[in-house]
Amino acid sequence: MKVLLVNPPHSFSTANPLAGAGLSLPPLGLLSVAAYLRRELPGVKLKVLDWPGARLNPEAFAREVSAFGPDLAGVSVHTGTFSASVAAAAAIKKISPACFTAAGGHHASARPAQCLKYFDAAVIGEGEKTFSELARRLAAGAPPGGLPGLLTKPGDPPTRPEPLDIDSLPFPARDLLDLSVYRPAIFAYRRQPVTSMVTSRGCPYACGFCSKSVFGPTCRAQSPGRVLAEMKELAENYGIKEISFQDDTFTADRERVLRLCALIKENRLDLTWACMTRVDLVDPGLLSAMAGAGCFSIAFGIDGASDGSCGLMGKGFDTARARAAVSSARAAGIETRGYYMFGYPGETFASLRASFEKIKEIDTDHVFFAFAHPFFDTPLYREAKEKGLLDATDEELLDAHDNSVPLIKVPGASREDLVKFYKRAYLRYYLRPASLARRLASPRALADTFRAALYFVRWY
Numbered sequence: 001m002k003v004l005l006v007n008p009p010h011s012f013s014t015a016n017p018l019a020g021a022g023l024s025l026p027p028l029g030l031l032s033v034a035a036y037l038r039r040e041l042p043g044v045k046l047k048v049l050d051w052p053g054a055r056l057n058p059e060a061f062a063r064e065v066s067a068f069g070p071d072l073a074g075v076s077v078h079t080g081t082f083s084a085s086v087a088a089a090a091a092i093k094k095i096s097p098a099c100f101t102a103a104g105g106h107h108a109s110a111r112p113a114q115c116l117k118y119f120d121a122a123v124i125g126e127g128e129k130t131f132s133e134l135a136r137r138l139a140a141g142a143p144p145g146g147l148p149g150l151l152t153k154p155g156d157p158p159t160r161p162e163p164l165d166i167d168s169l170p171f172p173a174r175d176l177l178d179l180s181v182y183r184p185a186i187f188a189y190r191r192q193p194v195t196s197m198v199t200s201r202g203c204p205y206a207c208g209f210c211s212k213s214v215f216g217p218t219c220r221a222q223s224p225g226r227v228l229a230e231m232k233e234l235a236e237n238y239g240i241k242e243i244s245f246q247d248d249t250f251t252a253d254r255e256r257v258l259r260l261c262a263l264i265k266e267n268r269l270d271l272t273w274a275c276m277t278r279v280d281l282v283d284p285g286l287l288s289a290m291a292g293a294g295c296f297s298i299a300f301g302i303d304g305a306s307d308g309s310c311g312l313m314g315k316g317f318d319t320a321r322a323r324a325a326v327s328s329a330r331a332a333g334i335e336t337r338g339y340y341m342f343g344y345p346g347e348t349f350a351s352l353r354a355s356f357e358k359i360k361e362i363d364t365d366h367v368f369f370a371f372a373h374p375f376f377d378t379p380l381y382r383e384a385k386e387k388g389l390l391d392a393t394d395e396e397l398l399d400a401h402d403n404s405v406p407l408i409k410v411p412g413a414s415r416e417d418l419v420k421f422y423k424r425a426y427l428r429y430y431l432r433p434a435s436l437a438r439r440l441a442s443p444r445a446l447a448d449t450f451r452a453a454l455y456f457v458r459w460y
């Protein structure tokens with residue numbers, strides 16, 4: 001049996017110039033599905049096509065599919081790149097009409113019935129076990145329906161698979177892709193070769209905009225020993241020097257991170273690393289242990305640029321907490337990246353402009369701005385819809401993946417006002433004397449800034 005796994009195209013070309021430019025990471029979810037399948041069904045012939053990483057175009061994709069001739073194809077479906085996933089599935093069916101197609105990932109979990117218009121099945125939640133069982137059944141000529149987590153008919157009630165023991169999962173099948181083509185965003189990495197890891201699934205917090213259909217409302221984390229083993233494998237087998245942890249809240253379990261830091265030091269791993277977390281999940285002791293174990297950068301999902309906005313979004317912390325976390329990280333020698341969201345229901349143009357002052361006070365080394373994105377499975381979507389604030393149809397939301405495009409109306413501002421505000425926000429932030437001084441202080445920061453400025457000028 002031949003199984004093809006596809007990550008469809010997406011483009012950051014018009015999106016955030018400073019955080020997005022050059023960003024491309026391996027599709028670890030798809031590679032985890034591949035690794036599990038390879039372990040469970042060793043006889044299967046497996047191919048992974050990561051459209052962005054391999055820089056495929058429709059013709060090259062068609063050539064790859066026709067040369068491989070898949071019996072089963074799984075395609076990741078994210079909301080903002082829905083049409084690209086549908087087009088990939090249609091191309092596969094055109095070339096191999098007998099191929100069984102399955103959608104997986106965030107949109108497949110949030111809107112499985114919609115995916116069934118274009119795919120033979122939708123996989124809900126974690127895909128490893130369900131997809132392997134599907135492949136097993138198809139290989140045996142058995143009907144695919146009835147598996148937990150698999151929907152084959154729109155009328156059937158969606159079911160979820162049991163949560164997996166993520167410590168016992170095989171490492172993602174990185175050998176199936178060329179890892180050298182991937183990079184985190186400018187400012188988010190220092191050394192190369194660099195790659196990404198994810199060591200936990202789910203998040204217990206309840207920010208109103210967060211799309212959580214795959215992993216649900218609890219956090220399961222891999223043990224420090226399992227994380228260390230994967231880091232070692234990356235260093236030894238792939239020559240990796242740096243890791244970008246993509247966990248939603250890497251420091252959700254303080255003791256786990258402290259133990260991991262101790263293990264990294266004990267094992268003398270020559271690896272630097274960056275991670276993402278919340279401002280209320282760090283403290284000076286933890287930050288100092290992280291810095292001592294190679295952590296050089298943390299991205300904080302601050303999101304609300306004012307206390308009012310933090311409240312509207314359900315962040316559960318205020319800007320004073322953000323300021324404290326950033327200054328503790330700086331004291332520990334760790335760079336900070338601040339993620340902020342504009343245009344949440346309840347914000348006005350005046351409050352947005354005022355909140356920009358708070359962003360400057362919080363003073364992260366780098367910033368990443370995005371207009372609030374109403375994913376269908378979120379309280380944000382429901383609230384914006386109920387209040388008549390959506391500035392895009394549901395069809396338009398399916399392909400919205402540009403963070404610089406407002407999707408929610410903001411009282412007191414036209415679309416043009418908002419876009420102008422967004423673009424100027426970057427200039428106003430980075431042209432501050434404090435920010436310029438930090439860039440000038442280090443040749444690396446200066447070089448990164450120069451690269452980012454080139455992207456920015458093209459985009460602006």
Ligand code: B12
Binds near residue numbers: 024025078080202
């Ligand atoms: C790293 C990351 C990226 C990287 C790498 C993307 C990638 N393909 O993995 C980059 C920066 C490139 C990226 C880009 C985008 N991302 Co992103 N990304 C993430 C992040 C932080 C981690 C992803 C990850 O590795 N998770 C761990 C793995 C194990 O989980 P997973 O990928 O979900 O895969 C599991 C299941 O979903 C499922 N599965 C996934 N694919 C498939 C396919 C098949 C066939 C099957 C059976 C199962 C299956 O099985 C996997 C294993 O259990 C998540 C947040 C999160 N916590 O997941 C956001 C997230 C997935 N991204 C998101 C978005 C919106 C995007 C973009 C559209 C952004 C943009 N503006 O362009 C693009 C789309 C890119 C694309 N088509 O891949 C949203 C998706 C929301 C939604 N409803 O669609 C998320 C959830 C963030 C959020 N909460 O808003 N992203």
Ligand code: SF4
Binds near residue numbers: 203206210
């Ligand atoms: S935004 Fe971050 S902290 Fe909030 S619920 Fe989502 S993953 Fe958790």
